[in-house]
Amino acid sequence: MDSNEKVVLEAEDVRRALVRVAHEIVERNPEPPAPVLIGIHRRGAFLARRLQAQLEELLDVEVPLGDLDIGFYRDDLQRRHDAPVVHASHIDFDVAGRTVVIVDDVLFTGRTVRAAIEALFDYGRPARVQLAVLADRGHRELPIRPDYVGKNLPTSRDEHVHVRVAELDGVDEVAIAPAEVETPA
Amino acid sequence: MNHLLSIEELDREEIERIVAQAERFAEVSDREIKKVPALRGRMVLNLFYEASTRTRSSFELAAKRLSADVVNFAASGSSVEKGESLKDTVLTLSAHKPDAIVLRTPWAGASELVSKWCGAAIVNAGDGKHEHPTQALLDVYTLKRSRLGGIDGASIWIVGDVAHSRVARSNIIAFQKLGAKVTVAGPPTLIPRGIEALGCEVRFTLDELSKADVVYALRMQHERMSESFLPSLREYASWYQINGRRLGPRQVLMHPGPVNRGVELSGEVVDSPQAVITAQVEAGVVVRMAVLYELLAGAREPQSDPDRPENVKQLA
Numbered sequence: 001m002d003s004n005e006k007v008v009l010e011a012e013d014v015r016r017a018l019v020r021v022a023h024e025i026v027e028r029n030p031e032p033p034a035p036v037l038i039g040i041h042r043r044g045a046f047l048a049r050r051l052q053a054q055l056e057e058l059l060d061v062e063v064p065l066g067d068l069d070i071g072f073y074r075d076d077l078q079r080r081h082d083a084p085v086v087h088a089s090h091i092d093f094d095v096a097g098r099t100v101v102i103v104d105d106v107l108f109t110g111r112t113v114r115a116a117i118e119a120l121f122d123y124g125r126p127a128r129v130q131l132a133v134l135a136d137r138g139h140r141e142l143p144i145r146p147d148y149v150g151k152n153l154p155t156s157r158d159e160h161v162h163v164r165v166a167e168l169d170g171v172d173e174v175a176i177a178p179a180e181v182e183t184p185a
Numbered sequence: 186m187n188h189l190l191s192i193e194e195l196d197r198e199e200i201e202r203i204v205a206q207a208e209r210f211a212e213v214s215d216r217e218i219k220k221v222p223a224l225r226g227r228m229v230l231n232l233f234y235e236a237s238t239r240t241r242s243s244f245e246l247a248a249k250r251l252s253a254d255v256v257n258f259a260a261s262g263s264s265v266e267k268g269e270s271l272k273d274t275v276l277t278l279s280a281h282k283p284d285a286i287v288l289r290t291p292w293a294g295a296s297e298l299v300s301k302w303c304g305a306a307i308v309n310a311g312d313g314k315h316e317h318p319t320q321a322l323l324d325v326y327t328l329k330r331s332r333l334g335g336i337d338g339a340s341i342w343i344v345g346d347v348a349h350s351r352v353a354r355s356n357i358i359a360f361q362k363l364g365a366k367v368t369v370a371g372p373p374t375l376i377p378r379g380i381e382a383l384g385c386e387v388r389f390t391l392d393e394l395s396k397a398d399v400v401y402a403l404r405m406q407h408e409r410m411s412e413s414f415l416p417s418l419r420e421y422a423s424w425y426q427i428n429g430r431r432l433g434p435r436q437v438l439m440h441p442g443p444v445n446r447g448v449e450l451s452g453e454v455v456d457s458p459q460a461v462i463t464a465q466v467e468a469g470v471v472v473r474m475a476v477l478y479e480l481l482a483g484a485r486e487p488q489s490d491p492d493r494p495e496n497v498k499q500l501a
Contacts, residue, residue, distance in 0.1 A: 072222060072251075077483070086210070088209040118222070
């Protein structure tokens with residue numbers, strides 16, 4: 001881990017943030033049926049799984065969980081040098097008429113969320129779509145705002161925000177690295 | 186990858202990458218809207234000098250699932266019948282600025298030639314008796330998802346009219362690159378001399394067919410036979426037809442289609458649980474999606490204008 005990095009959320013902070021977000025989702029969606037969760041590949045999908053566990057405990061009903069890869073829907077597909085690797089999406093329930101909460105790790109320009117909304121509508125027509133993120137670092141380039149935020153992180157544009165999840169990175173944390181540091185592979 | 190001209194030019198990693206990508210694309214066909222915008226604004230030109238229903242339609246469907254525009258150009262009923270050469274046809278159609286040309290011709294090596302004449306990505310959809318690389322890729326994909334689960338170490342018998350078959354050539358190469366042991370079998374007149382040079386074994390009878398994990402029957406290609414290679418199709422069927430007696434219950438049966446029922450395959454085996462022939466057709470769309478995605482997603486070199494060849498390398 002880089003020594004220039006500043007850890008802003010430790011594992012316990014991440015856990016508390018997710019618990020709070022889960023409570024807010026329940027408060028904002030009192031009417032059954034329960035909302036469905038769709039995590040954006042890859043870290044958003046793991047965060048969505050944890051939110052699912054929280055929601056199921058709070059609501060005592062099954063909360064459908066899916067994950068979504070937005071590779072096909074990127075707005076820079078024709079500009080990138082290489083075709084991005086696309087992962088399979090898994091949404092094996094009907095989203096039509098449901099409240100869908102899209103879950104991602106970091107909200108930045110909003111372009112990923114735009115792509116996710118477009119992708120989601122190819123699976124059906126949800127009643128409403130909400131957005132939950134672990135960290136909102138600002139610098140939006142599109143008219144998109146989150147409904148649930150784990151932590152607001154004021155950053156400068158060229159800093160890097162690293163969200164790590166235990167399933168992939170061995171540890172739960174959110175860190176900010178200064179501009180000149182390379183993104184870890 | 187700029188073009189897909191042959192299996193020969195791909196290495197094992199490239200074959201596996203395309204097949205793995207195809208597996209991830211399979212899910213698109215299950216969505217309510219069976220279409221993703223990945224290749225929006227790209228144009229795919231199907232240029233077919235030979236009859237083909239399934240290859241052409243599966244390329245068309247693949248391109249459309251990725252939101253590309255598709256133009257079909259069949260040689261019959263076109264300027265080709267008025268005597269236009271392949272080069273002139275390609276240059277004329279290049280004026281429409283296709284991003285990819287899917288090309289099927291009766292001439293071996295045609296797709297490689299065409300790749301030098303225009304800036305579009307060329308996909309070889311069959312060139313004479315030479316190669317049919319997307320067929321081999323979809324067969325690899327189908328075998329990976331079959332009961333066999335993979336190709337490494339499998340014994341694969343390719344049976345029938347090997348001499349006229351580009352599918353046989355591409356598949357012998359692809360299966361061996363992935364670690365299979367390939368045997369070709371058929372009447373001596375339909376096994377090209379020197380085919381062993383590709384690394385496969387040759388048998389003139391089906392006596393040892395039971396050793397095969399996979400039986401790949403080829404279509405008897407009447408349309409490519411100008412002389413008599415066989416006494417009769419009946420004679421062929423009695424010696425080489427894959428039927429219920431010859432096909433074992435643990436074997437996987439493949440065929441590139443269209444099947445001549447009663448010639449290379451008996452009706453009962455076509456409908457048997459060993460047959461994965463419809464799975465091969467389904468695989469055709471996702472594998473061709475993966476090929477088109479690989480060739481066309483991401484920034485490409487600008488379209489070459491035949492008059493200004495300096496255009497071609499700018500972004501490379």
